[in-house]
Amino acid sequence: MNLPAFVEAYLDGEADDAQLDELAAWLREDREHPRVFMRVLRLHHALREGHLGAVATDVVGAMDGTGVTEEAVRVETARVARRPAMRLLPRRRQPQRRERGYSRSFAVIAAAACLMLGILGYLALPFHGDRVNDLGPVIAEITAHAADDAIVWRRPAAEPVDAAADVHANERTPSAADDWKSERMSGPASADARLRAGDVVENRSDTVVTVSFVGEATRVSLRPRACVEFDTGKPGKLVVLHAGAFDAVAAKQPAGEPMACIGRFATATIIGTTFSLIDAGSTTRLEVAEGHVRFTPTVEPAKEPIDIEVAAGEFAMAGPTGKDLVRPRSDPTSDLTKALVSSGPAIVDPTVETGQPPAGTGNIWAPYWSRWKHALPADPAFFPIAVWLQAPEMARDYHDVGVNLYLGLANGPTESQLSMLAAASMRVICPQNAVGLAHRDDPQIVGWMYERTPDNAQDAPAGDYGSSIEPDLVAEACRAIRTADPTRPIYMNFGPGAAYTPWRGRGHSTGHTDMYPGYIRGADIFSFNLYPLSALADDMREVRGNLWYVPAGVDHLRDWMRQADAKTVKPAWPLIECTRISSEAEQPTRAQVRSEVWMSLIHGASGICWFCHTFGPGRDDSAAAAHDPTVKATIDAIDREILDLAPALNARTVVDYARVVGSDAAVPIDAMAKRVGDATYLFTAAMRGKASSATITVLGAPSGPARVEVLGEQRTIDAPQGSFHDSFAPYGVHLYRIVSAAPAKVSPAP
Numbered sequence: 001m002n003l004p005a006f007v008e009a010y011l012d013g014e015a016d017d018a019q020l021d022e023l024a025a026w027l028r029e030d031r032e033h034p035r036v037f038m039r040v041l042r043l044h045h046a047l048r049e050g051h052l053g054a055v056a057t058d059v060v061g062a063m064d065g066t067g068v069t070e071e072a073v074r075v076e077t078a079r080v081a082r083r084p085a086m087r088l089l090p091r092r093r094q095p096q097r098r099e100r101g102y103s104r105s106f107a108v109i110a111a112a113a114c115l116m117l118g119i120l121g122y123l124a125l126p127f128h129g130d131r132v133n134d135l136g137p138v139i140a141e142i143t144a145h146a147a148d149d150a151i152v153w154r155r156p157a158a159e160p161v162d163a164a165a166d167v168h169a170n171e172r173t174p175s176a177a178d179d180w181k182s183e184r185m186s187g188p189a190s191a192d193a194r195l196r197a198g199d200v201v202e203n204r205s206d207t208v209v210t211v212s213f214v215g216e217a218t219r220v221s222l223r224p225r226a227c228v229e230f231d232t233g234k235p236g237k238l239v240v241l242h243a244g245a246f247d248a249v250a251a252k253q254p255a256g257e258p259m260a261c262i263g264r265f266a267t268a269t270i271i272g273t274t275f276s277l278i279d280a281g282s283t284t285r286l287e288v289a290e291g292h293v294r295f296t297p298t299v300e301p302a303k304e305p306i307d308i309e310v311a312a313g314e315f316a317m318a319g320p321t322g323k324d325l326v327r328p329r330s331d332p333t334s335d336l337t338k339a340l341v342s343s344g345p346a347i348v349d350p351t352v353e354t355g356q357p358p359a360g361t362g363n364i365w366a367p368y369w370s371r372w373k374h375a376l377p378a379d380p381a382f383f384p385i386a387v388w389l390q391a392p393e394m395a396r397d398y399h400d401v402g403v404n405l406y407l408g409l410a411n412g413p414t415e416s417q418l419s420m421l422a423a424a425s426m427r428v429i430c431p432q433n434a435v436g437l438a439h440r441d442d443p444q445i446v447g448w449m450y451e452r453t454p455d456n457a458q459d460a461p462a463g464d465y466g467s468s469i470e471p472d473l474v475a476e477a478c479r480a481i482r483t484a485d486p487t488r489p490i491y492m493n494f495g496p497g498a499a500y501t502p503w504r505g506r507g508h509s510t511g512h513t514d515m516y517p518g519y520i521r522g523a524d525i526f527s528f529n530l531y532p533l534s535a536l537a538d539d540m541r542e543v544r545g546n547l548w549y550v551p552a553g554v555d556h557l558r559d560w561m562r563q564a565d566a567k568t569v570k571p572a573w574p575l576i577e578c579t580r581i582s583s584e585a586e587q588p589t590r591a592q593v594r595s596e597v598w599m600s601l602i603h604g605a606s607g608i609c610w611f612c613h614t615f616g617p618g619r620d621d622s623a624a625a626a627h628d629p630t631v632k633a634t635i636d637a638i639d640r641e642i643l644d645l646a647p648a649l650n651a652r653t654v655v656d657y658a659r660v661v662g663s664d665a666a667v668p669i670d671a672m673a674k675r676v677g678d679a680t681y682l683f684t685a686a687m688r689g690k691a692s693s694a695t696i697t698v699l700g701a702p703s704g705p706a707r708v709e710v711l712g713e714q715r716t717i718d719a720p721q722g723s724f725h726d727s728f729a730p731y732g733v734h735l736y737r738i739v740s741a742a743p744a745k746v747s748p749a750p
Helices: 003-011 017-029 032-049 053-060 070-080 104-123 129-135 179-183 335-340 392-400 415-423 471-484 504-509 516-522 549-564 590-602 629-644
Strands: 138-144 150-154 185-188 194-196 199-203 209-213 219-222 227-232 237-243 245-250 259-262 266-270 273-279 284-290 292-297 308-311 314-318 324-328 385-388 405-407 427-430 445-449 490-494 525-529 572-577 608-611 658-662 669-676 679-686 692-698 706-710 715-719 723-728 733-738
Touching: 138 227, 194 199, 199 209, 219 227, 237 245, 237 273, 266 273, 266 284, 273 292, 284 292, 284 308, 292 314, 308 314, 385 629, 392 405, 392 415, 415 427, 471 490, 471 516, 490 516, 516 549, 525 549, 549 572, 549 590, 572 590, 590 608, 590 629, 590 669, 590 679, 590 733, 658 669, 658 679, 669 692, 679 692, 706 723, 715 723
Parallel strands: 237 259, 385 405, 385 608, 405 427, 427 445, 445 490, 490 525, 525 572, 572 608
Antiparallel strands: 138 194, 138 209, 150 185, 150 199, 199 227, 209 219, 219 245, 227 237, 245 273, 259 266, 266 292, 273 284, 284 314, 292 308, 314 324, 658 692, 669 679, 679 733, 692 723, 706 715, 706 733
């Protein structure tokens, strides 16, 4: 065939199916023709990297019979080296445009590079329907794929298509890094892409990519950021997990030909079941939903492998040492589940039916804090207002603006740090170390901090980021803290993924929230950090400026608490931005900060924590909130407002107290009612950044006017027949005190 003419047409988008078939035949007719591709691939990388010297000569040696001369290659490579990086795939069809004076000699010279890209582009067409058949038998196909960021990596045609058939499952191991990419080329994966033995599907999207095996009902669903290889071998098909996680439904496999799913530290042998295989960086985890799976941890060659049978509802884990761990995943009576749950009863929700307040106290959290000898006060006038990781030297400054708790101590606690905090009458939740344990009887330490952020992506052995920490490992760490000192609660902080679940900072665990109930079983107080006003990263565009993501995080924590134990509610505290965290971000206004706080409280937060840092060139300040008078005044005003209303916030929520009807369905007006003595407090907030109004009706109110005081705004509203109207600014907050409303039912929820 006339390769130069074909490639020229191919790159112009004018090659037809007949020409493509002719090229395919040329590739099959001689074993050396595919090998040309390998050398072309080398030259392509050399052109991109600028290493052209010996590579061009090497390529020319393989070009006999193609109509391309050595001189043509040398001239063209020199010319191409001065151009930007070239495309790997053909351009879209465009009208052909030729300049006058275009000589045939120049076409011959250009043919060298064209040939290289043409063959490369054609061989990258697994991605084009049934043309994969030219490169080996189809073993699977992508059947569900709604994103644009999935890639198929394929071995070159020079390798025998059945090479993997001689590889036993026991001899296969996933790559610790991306070593497998060096021997494969890549191309985009469409929803009908067909896969051959040895293909790797890399899911770079935020959606699931599903692969179905040909001729059976077996499906493998790749979670976001997963990399999975599909192969054949002995005794049956192989699915190799290079990174991330996948969920699978496996049809019954032929007798003697089970499917082997290979992780970094273990192999799962499948006969027919529903399961998930997860690469968590430091472990390989198998979760079985239906059927049975044989789980074999990877061990040193000299050691005898151990097979573990994992049944439905169970999971198994293995690490780099081959140490195995099999536990029931969901049995509430199992020893593991009991160990994961914090000792002692938690505050109960929703068992109180009488509507009576807890005996002897007006603080609904009093029973919870009473579980420990050293914890936060049960005083109704106390409400937790913390600062994150601040220097003890600043404790008096923070105390003076209403802060009553330090969260974290850098490289501490030390005797000096504890002494400074004591001088400022500041309580602290800190890491547990020898100094802290020496202060077991010191009521100043009101909790121990689990120091890691378990839901964020953790460091992987290859230097990249892997998945979140397994809940079992978190529970073991918390259990060790509790064993050393059971007289204090354990505090744990989550990352932005707790509020904005698509956040990519969770690595291979992005979008999967099933770990959170397990985390929550292990500790006692929880917070999360998400800063909408400083969310400048590309993967946080959806969050930027949307303050409602902060109360959404509170909702998530409370939902996961109910999943962990339907009768248990634990404290949920959001971290609140108050400074210009990034040098590129704008300084939050007092109204914006107040909105984040009150939206979170209305959604059930039982405390808050100020994040006071600022980062940027020449701007790094870990105590910017204390140093900036404007920010300090904002914190002071909001803290005083919270503490003034602490008795109400610590009271039980009143249900069915009022009906709030907003003027704009796109702007929800959320509300929470609390009763203290003869007064009822109705806290309201507009949940979107758009002005609106609302009509508020007190349900069951007696006839006659009610007096509504708008706290902090020096105004009152007449409420004839218990109904009144008010306007809301974008993310506006109104705090009402209503004196003459009728009694209402009291919620058992805190």
